[in-house]
Amino acid sequence: MIATNGYAAQSATTPMAPFSYEHREPGETDVLIDVQFCGICHSDIHQARNEWGNSLYPMVPGHEVIGTVAKVGSKVTKFKVGDLVGVGCMVDSCRECLSCREGLEQYCERGQTVFTYNSRDKQGNLTFGGYGSHLVADEAFVLSVPANLDPAAAAPLLCAGITTYSPLKHWNVGPGKKVGIVGLGGLGHMGLKFSHAFGATTALFTTSASKVEDAKRLGADEVILTKEEGWAAKHAGTFDFILDCVSAEHDINTYLSLLKRDGTLCLVGVPEKPLATAAFALVGARKSFAGSMIGGIQETQEMLDFCGKHNIVSDIEMTTFPQVNEAWERVLKSDVKYRFVLDLKTL
Amino acid sequence: MIATNGYAAQSATTPMAPFSYEHREPGETDVLIDVQFCGICHSDIHQARNEWGNSLYPMVPGHEVIGTVAKVGSKVTKFKVGDLVGVGCMVDSCRECLSCREGLEQYCERGQTVFTYNSRDKQGNLTFGGYGSHLVADEAFVLSVPANLDPAAAAPLLCAGITTYSPLKHWNVGPGKKVGIVGLGGLGHMGLKFSHAFGATTALFTTSASKVEDAKRLGADEVILTKEEGWAAKHAGTFDFILDCVSAEHDINTYLSLLKRDGTLCLVGVPEKPLATAAFALVGARKSFAGSMIGGIQETQEMLDFCGKHNIVSDIEMTTFPQVNEAWERVLKSDVKYRFVLDLKTL
Numbered sequence: 001m002i003a004t005n006g007y008a009a010q011s012a013t014t015p016m017a018p019f020s021y022e023h024r025e026p027g028e029t030d031v032l033i034d035v036q037f038c039g040i041c042h043s044d045i046h047q048a049r050n051e052w053g054n055s056l057y058p059m060v061p062g063h064e065v066i067g068t069v070a071k072v073g074s075k076v077t078k079f080k081v082g083d084l085v086g087v088g089c090m091v092d093s094c095r096e097c098l099s100c101r102e103g104l105e106q107y108c109e110r111g112q113t114v115f116t117y118n119s120r121d122k123q124g125n126l127t128f129g130g131y132g133s134h135l136v137a138d139e140a141f142v143l144s145v146p147a148n149l150d151p152a153a154a155a156p157l158l159c160a161g162i163t164t165y166s167p168l169k170h171w172n173v174g175p176g177k178k179v180g181i182v183g184l185g186g187l188g189h190m191g192l193k194f195s196h197a198f199g200a201t202t203a204l205f206t207t208s209a210s211k212v213e214d215a216k217r218l219g220a221d222e223v224i225l226t227k228e229e230g231w232a233a234k235h236a237g238t239f240d241f242i243l244d245c246v247s248a249e250h251d252i253n254t255y256l257s258l259l260k261r262d263g264t265l266c267l268v269g270v271p272e273k274p275l276a277t278a279a280f281a282l283v284g285a286r287k288s289f290a291g292s293m294i295g296g297i298q299e300t301q302e303m304l305d306f307c308g309k310h311n312i313v314s315d316i317e318m319t320t321f322p323q324v325n326e327a328w329e330r331v332l333k334s335d336v337k338y339r340f341v342l343d344l345k346t347l
Numbered sequence: 348m349i350a351t352n353g354y355a356a357q358s359a360t361t362p363m364a365p366f367s368y369e370h371r372e373p374g375e376t377d378v379l380i381d382v383q384f385c386g387i388c389h390s391d392i393h394q395a396r397n398e399w400g401n402s403l404y405p406m407v408p409g410h411e412v413i414g415t416v417a418k419v420g421s422k423v424t425k426f427k428v429g430d431l432v433g434v435g436c437m438v439d440s441c442r443e444c445l446s447c448r449e450g451l452e453q454y455c456e457r458g459q460t461v462f463t464y465n466s467r468d469k470q471g472n473l474t475f476g477g478y479g480s481h482l483v484a485d486e487a488f489v490l491s492v493p494a495n496l497d498p499a500a501a502a503p504l505l506c507a508g509i510t511t512y513s514p515l516k517h518w519n520v521g522p523g524k525k526v527g528i529v530g531l532g533g534l535g536h537m538g539l540k541f542s543h544a545f546g547a548t549t550a551l552f553t554t555s556a557s558k559v560e561d562a563k564r565l566g567a568d569e570v571i572l573t574k575e576e577g578w579a580a581k582h583a584g585t586f587d588f589i590l591d592c593v594s595a596e597h598d599i600n601t602y603l604s605l606l607k608r609d610g611t612l613c614l615v616g617v618p619e620k621p622l623a624t625a626a627f628a629l630v631g632a633r634k635s636f637a638g639s640m641i642g643g644i645q646e647t648q649e650m651l652d653f654c655g656k657h658n659i660v661s662d663i664e665m666t667t668f669p670q671v672n673e674a675w676e677r678v679l680k681s682d683v684k685y686r687f688v689l690d691l692k693t694l
Contacts, residue, residue: 099608104608107608107631107632107633109584109608167633170633237456252624253621261446261451261454261456264635267626267629267630268630269626270626270627270630271626274600274623274624274625274626275623275624275625275626276621276622276623276624277599277621277622277623277624277636278621278622279614279616279617279618279621279622279638280617280638281638282614282636282637282638283614283615283617283638283639283640284454284638284640285454285640286454286514286517286637286638286639286640287637287638288611288635288636288637289624289629289635289636289637290629290633290634290635290636291626291627291628291629291630291631291633291634292630292633293630293631293632293633
């Protein structure tokens, strides 16, 4: 077994604290990873605090993982010791259903997606994520990270990156398209970068005038302040696609009104309460209100390769394990530009 | 001017009653139609009673119109006197915007769609619909009706028909696809007929066990009773497309749960209140919640030609003008199989 040190939540109400545990000995197709960096995702907090009602303890969060390969199983073909690799939100799935065979393991039709943490692997063992010194995963769920990227800043690509890249690709965002990104946080700032890199005319919707300059630096052609009187009417019917990165309750019908005929608004944030959706907002111009969840392994590799080619990483603030509880509080206040990354050396 | 007799609502609270009025003298590109039959659509009642808040009086409803050409303008090329023709929900639009040029006049981007009644034409005159002896319309918005169809039973094709045909075509319903139709009324019964004719495996969702046999006769391969315990779990993740024909409040998340990954639920009914839509219902398998409104003129002609070829009409109950107020009350109770049609000879 692989002795591992990390930080865990022992219950929904205990703070994150040091914790020692074990990963399985790498099997034939497994890779042992020395974790170097791990991004802090808002869902780490939701799950540690059992806000989605499905938490398993002890919980070692973290699904934006970057590290180097320390050991490979006898049948591993994609990786060798020393390679820079990443692990995202998943470490296994049924691999047999239609979605898995199509490379969409996040939508495994048997519900057998094994998440990187707060999940059980096929042997029934609890999975532990990137807030720990080591990780063991099947090579099929390990990603190759381009050498030219700053490894710390690449960590958030594994969740925030693929979560925004995948729907922008799926709905064919590119030159000639007008795209809106709702909310400038961990997801939104990656959405801006990708939409801009894909060649779309990109607007950011934000309540905060203080974000205008930053949004433009990140790739926005236009910043639309949603606290200004009449802002929505001014932009009605002008967007091909809107990527909605807001996890709080918000008025979805106003954003639907901004779409052109046949336009799509895609949720990637997951507001807790249902969103009141007016029939006329959809029927009036054959609009769609859709959702998307992370992305498959093949597409995650494609995204990382795209980032390598276009030199795209996340804007990050480094933090340390002793400060992780404070960092989480700042995430809850959106007080980070735009993703915290834990340095495993600070364990 | 063309002297016309019909039935009108004079206000939101007055019953339908005889009314004499005039249509414009047919212009160069206009067709004068002797109306023979007109379907009763639920939206006639909504608008006569100002339930959508946009009513103009006196109102002569009716947008499922079948008649014969009595006179044509000097530049009319598509029709000659005696032709069997139809008029649906629209009689004009801007004809210049992208949607109009693409044959989607119902989504006119300048908002200049002129509806067959309760609307103003480009000269500012109130439009009067098919509950009257004559209609004058530009030939560009007049449809040719296949001679082999029963003209009375063809009337509802002009609204209920195209409203269901268009989304089923747009979302590529056909062989190998599993399609659900929610609700068996004027719209739902046409949805069943078209989905079946397109070769899709078709299920009807209904609360009423008494509708099973009829639904099967109309084209359902399966009837799913939504009052049975555990019905939704049994069918979770199995539908490619769901056409939702319900205009009342209902639980949209349950129907979204029935879709496969990448599936679409399309509303054609327009519930008054917003529908509570759970983010997880969409995000979990990249599903879409969409809407669709009638169909363009070109597609309406395509639909009529398809109906001629496949001998598809609406299931109707004939009624008379003196009985129109009673017929409306029965529509409100869903007490009609499945569309009332007014015979203009009863005026």
